[in-house]
Amino acid sequence: MDHVDKILAQWQKERPDLDVAPMGTLGRIKRLHQSLMRRMEQTWAAYGLNDSSFDVLATLRREGPPYALSPSDLMASTMVTSGTMTHRLQQLEKAGLIERVKNPADGRGFLISLSDKGFALIDEVVAAHVATQAELVSGLSDEQRAQLDALLKQFLAEFEPA
Amino acid sequence: MDHVDKILAQWQKERPDLDVAPMGTLGRIKRLHQSLMRRMEQTWAAYGLNDSSFDVLATLRREGPPYALSPSDLMASTMVTSGTMTHRLQQLEKAGLIERVKNPADGRGFLISLSDKGFALIDEVVAAHVATQAELVSGLSDEQRAQLDALLKQFLAEFEPA
DNA sequence: TTAAAATACCTTGATATCAAGGTATATGGC
DNA sequence: GCCATATACCTTGATATCAAGGTATTTTAA
Numbered sequence: 001m002d003h004v005d006k007i008l009a010q011w012q013k014e015r016p017d018l019d020v021a022p023m024g025t026l027g028r029i030k031r032l033h034q035s036l037m038r039r040m041e042q043t044w045a046a047y048g049l050n051d052s053s054f055d056v057l058a059t060l061r062r063e064g065p066p067y068a069l070s071p072s073d074l075m076a077s078t079m080v081t082s083g084t085m086t087h088r089l090q091q092l093e094k095a096g097l098i099e100r101v102k103n104p105a106d107g108r109g110f111l112i113s114l115s116d117k118g119f120a121l122i123d124e125v126v127a128a129h130v131a132t133q134a135e136l137v138s139g140l141s142d143e144q145r146a147q148l149d150a151l152l153k154q155f156l157a158e159f160e161p162a
Numbered sequence: 163m164d165h166v167d168k169i170l171a172q173w174q175k176e177r178p179d180l181d182v183a184p185m186g187t188l189g190r191i192k193r194l195h196q197s198l199m200r201r202m203e204q205t206w207a208a209y210g211l212n213d214s215s216f217d218v219l220a221t222l223r224r225e226g227p228p229y230a231l232s233p234s235d236l237m238a239s240t241m242v243t244s245g246t247m248t249h250r251l252q253q254l255e256k257a258g259l260i261e262r263v264k265n266p267a268d269g270r271g272f273l274i275s276l277s278d279k280g281f282a283l284i285d286e287v288v289a290a291h292v293a294t295q296a297e298l299v300s301g302l303s304d305e306q307r308a309q310l311d312a313l314l315k316q317f318l319a320e321f322e323p324a
Numbered sequence: 325t326t327a328a329a330a331t332a333c334c335t336t337g338a339t340a341t342c343a344a345g346g347t348a349t350a351t352g353g354c
Numbered sequence: 355g356c357c358a359t360a361t362a363c364c365t366t367g368a369t370a371t372c373a374a375g376g377t378a379t380t381t382t383a384a
Contacts, residue, residue, distance in 0.1 A: 002315060003322055010224040015288065022295040025307055026198055028314040033195040034241065035321035036188055052340070062172040072362060079196065081342055086364055088340090108349040108362045126177065133184040139320035140313070145187055148313045151306060152190040153164060158301035159197035160165055214370070234332060243372055248334055250370090270332045270379040 004028050036136055043132040047125045048095075052088050054129070057097060057122040060114045068113035070103065097121060166190050198298055205294040209287045210257075214250050216291070219259060219284040222276045230275035232265065259283060 004027045011020045037051065044054045059077045060067050069077070075085045089112060092098045097118035103109040114122065137145055166189045173182045199213065206216045221239045222229050231239070237247045251274060254260040259280035265271040276284065299307055 002319060004315075004318070007224065010226070011288075014224050014226055015285075018289060018292045019296065020292060022299040022307075023292065025299055025311055025314065026202075026295055028311070028318050029191060029195055029198065031241075031322065032314060032318050033191055035318070036191065040188075050339090062169065062176050064172070064176055070362080071364095075363095079193075080340095082363060083343080083365075084341055091339095103362095106350075106362080110363080123177075126173075127180060130180045130182060130185065133188055134181065137184040137187055137317075140317055144313060144316070145184075147309070148317070149187055149190065151302070151310045151313070152187065152194060153166075154306070155299075155302055155310070156166070156190050156194050156197070157164060160193065212370090232332080233334095237333095242370095244333060245335075245373080246371055253369095265332095268332080268380075272333080 004031065039136060040129065040132055043128050044125065047121065047128070049121075049125060052084075053092055053095075053097070054122075054125065056085075056088050056092060056112075057114065057118055058126060060098070060112065061119065061122045061126065066113065067119060068111045070109050070111055072109070074112060092118070166193065201298055202291065202294055205290050206287065209283065209290070211283075211287060214246075215254055215257075215259070216284075216287065218247075218250050218254060218274075219276065219280055220288060222260070222274065223281065223284045223288065228275060229281065230273045232271050232273055234271070236274060254280070 004024055007027065008020050008024050011018065011023070041051060044050050049057070055078050056074060059074060060069060063069060071082070071085050071089060074089075075082060078085070080088075089098065089100070093100060097115055098112050099115050100110045100112050103111050140148065166186055169189060170182050170186050173180065173185070203213060206212050211219070217240050218236060221236060222231060225231060233244070233247050233251060236251075237244060240247070242250075251260065251262070255262060259277055260274050261277050262272045262274050265273050302310065
């Protein structure tokens, strides 16, 4: 009988005409997401980053050499709008973590690349981030996590078709 | 090989020293949350609401008669800060969906209650919301959903101790 | 009784986000 | 070659959120 179960019981009593079982699943995903994000934010904050800035730097880093993508590529990878990406890039450029160069192949666009400082920072932060994540999932056994992965993957496939 | 698998493969190549398995689990929760919220927002928007306003109205509605709670109770139920709740209540009051009365038992505080209009609206919206949720989980069988529920519940228990 | 501490809620200032629309450049059909 | 359309990115305006701090009231305890 956790918090979500209590909410479902309240609805059951007030609106017995509704089948609120799916609300339990989606409610737990929402609350879990919130708790997980809050913990991960702490790690990022320790290095002067947040979800947004980590997201961009990590996307560039894991891309491999030459650690550069266009703003459009970054928008697609991180699932944010162009206005949001513009804002993120301004902050990161101001912090000296990325550099932008005119795209030689397309006069309309730019390429965003990790600065040396940005590369060094993200390489350090991602290690701390992975450690935080390991701690966060430690409440599940390896087998349970594998089972959860499989279910989440199928669920997600509905919304991110290959 | 979904989007998250591709991200893990990139990290595997770039940083083979890190165990990124937990990142898969947490990444799928994040992306799933984002997709699910976007779809639910559409339903709320059709009734002039959003996540925030639905959250408050639904909390009051499922509480049962007299459909009233203090701002502090609402903050605890919805896991937001006092500033956020103040803002939400201002919007809802402006829209005529809630009413606030001085708490007779505690001169420092208020009680927030559903207006007739607010009650009628949330009763209609929650039905549409539940239908949306049923649609969202339709990609999983009942058995898979039950299995997912159990794993999410255990996972969440780590962060929301009874 | 009364002063200190706790509580309830609001205000302020900063950041992140999105939707809609704007400007510059590239591309494709004629 | 040239114009219509598409693309790439930025700007604007609005909303949501939080952290930190403020004011009023209640509770605690000397």
